[in-house]
Amino acid sequence: MEVADLPPTNLNLFCFTKNHSSSYVFIMHPKFPLPSCLSIDHNTTQRLPLDEKEAEDDERSTKCDTPLTCNKIPSSLAKALIHYTTSTITPQQTLKEISVTSKVLDKKSPCNFLVFGLGHDSLMWSSLNHGGRTIFLEEDESWIEQIQHRFPMLESYHVTYDSKVNQADNLMDVGKGPECTAVGDPRYSMCQLALKGLPSEVYDIKWDLIMVDAPTGYHDEAPGRMSAIYTAGMMARNKEEGETDVFVHDVNRVVEDNFSKAFLCEGYMKKQQGRLRHFNIPSHRDGSHRSFCPE
Template sequence: MNTKLLVIAIIVVFFLLFVFRSTFSSSNDQGSSQIAQKVVPKAVSDSFRNIQKSPKCSETCNKIPPSLAQALVHYSTSTITPQQTIKEISVTKKILDMKSPCNFLVFGLGHDSLMWSSLNFNGRTVFLEEDKAWIEQIKKRFPMLESYHVTYDSKVNQADGLMEAGKGPECTAVGETRHSVCQLALKNLPEDVYETTWDLIMVDAPTGYYDEAPGRMSAIYTAGMMARNRAEGETDVFVHDVNRVVEDKFSNAFLCEGYMKKQEGRLRHFGIPSHRDEPNKPFCP
C-alpha cells in the first residue's frame, strides 16, 4: 500500500511540473514576441515579410547587373591600368557617389572608360574621342559604351594665341558654345551633347603632349562654358594632366582658380556655378 501511494505521489509531482513548465514557456514566448515587436521597427518587419512573400526577389534584387559584372571581370583580368592614379580617380568617384545616376561627359575614350560608366550606373556617360579607329576597337569589346567621334582644329603650338583670343568679350560672354563666335569654342559636337545638362565633365583628351597634337585648349574652354550656361546649379569639371603647361594655364584661366575645389596629383576639380541668369556675374570670381 505504501509503495502504491509513493508511485502515485511521484506521478502527480511529475504531472504538476510538466503543466507548470508548459505554462511558463508559453508565457515566455508571448513576452518575447511582444518585446520583438516593440524593438524591431515596423518598416523593417514589413520589408522582411515582403521579401519572404516574394519568390522572385533572389532572381532580381540580389543579382549583379551585367555591366558591372563585365567591368569586374575586365579589370580583374587586365594587365593594362587606367592612366589616372587611385587617388586621382577617388576625387571624381567621391562626386559620383553623391550625384550618380547623373549625366557625365568625358573628353577621351580610354582604358578607364568602362570604370566611369560603371561608377555612374543607371546614369548616362558619354565619351568624345578624336581617334575613329580606337572608337571602333573599343566598341567591339564594350558595345554598351556611348561614344562619338570629334575632330579638333587646334594644335598645341597655337596655345599662346588661343589664350589671348580667349580673353576677348566674345569668349567671356555666356551662351551656347555651338553658336559662339569664340575661336576656342567647339562647334562640331553632336547636337545632343549641347542639349544635355551635364552634371560632371571630365577633360582627359584630346592628345596634348607634343606640338602638333590637338591639345585640350578648346575642350577645357567648352567644358567651362557649358557649365556656366546650364539653367541652374553647379557643374563639377575635372581636368587631368595639369602638370603640363596647356592644361595648367587653360584650366586656371577658363575654369578659374577661384572655382577650384581640389587638386590631387595631376587632377584638378572645379565647381562652376550657372551664370545664365546673372549676366553681370564676373567670368571668374
C-alpha cells in the same frame, strides 16, 4: 534532432539573415522543399522539420511577413568587374586621382557625365554612373571601333580638334576677348576656342560632370586641350541652373595648367590631387550676374 545532429550529407544549404527582432534560417534538405523562412526566437532552440508534413506545418506557422528578394548585379557592372580584375593595363589616372571624381559621382549618380577621351578607364566611369548617361568624345576613329567592339554598351562619338598645342599662346590671348567671356551656347559662340562641331546631344544635355582627359596634347603638333577646357567651362556656365563639376587631367602640363586656371577659374577650383584638378562651376544664367571668374 538538433541542427548539429544532422548528418553532413543531409544538409545542402545553411544561411542566416537578421532584422531588428529575429533571425531566420534557410535550409535545403533532400527530404522536403525549401520553406520560405523559419523564424527563430533568440531565447529558444529551433528544431528542424523531420518530414514533409512537419515542414509544411512549420512553413505555415512561420511565414515571413516580407519575402526576401535577391537583387542580381546588372550585367554591365559584372562585365566591368571581370574586365578590371583580369586586365593587366594600368589606367592613366592613379587611384587617388580617380577617387576625387568617384566621390562626386557617388553623390550625384545617376547623372549626366561627359568625358573628353575614350580610354581604358571608360568602362569604369560608365559603371560608376550606372543608370545615368555617360558620353565619351574621342579623336581617334580606329580606337573607337576597337573599344565599341569590346564594350558595345559605351556611348562614344568621334570629334575633331582644329587647334594644336603649339597654338596655345595665341589662343590664350584670343580667350581674353569679349566674344570668349560672353556666356552662351558654345555651338553659336563667336569665340575661336569654342567647339562647334560636336554631336547635337552634347550641347542639349545639361551636364552634371565633365571630364577633360583628351585630346592627345602631349607634343607641339598634337591636338591640344585648349578648346575642350574652354568649352567644358562654357557648358557649365550656360546651364540654366545648378552647378557643374569639371575635372581636368594632366595639369602637370603647361596647356592643361594654364587653360584650366584661366577658363575654369582658380576661384572655382575645389581640389587638386596629383595631375587632376576639380572645379565646381555655378550657372551664370541664374540671374546672379556673375563675372566670368570670381573676384
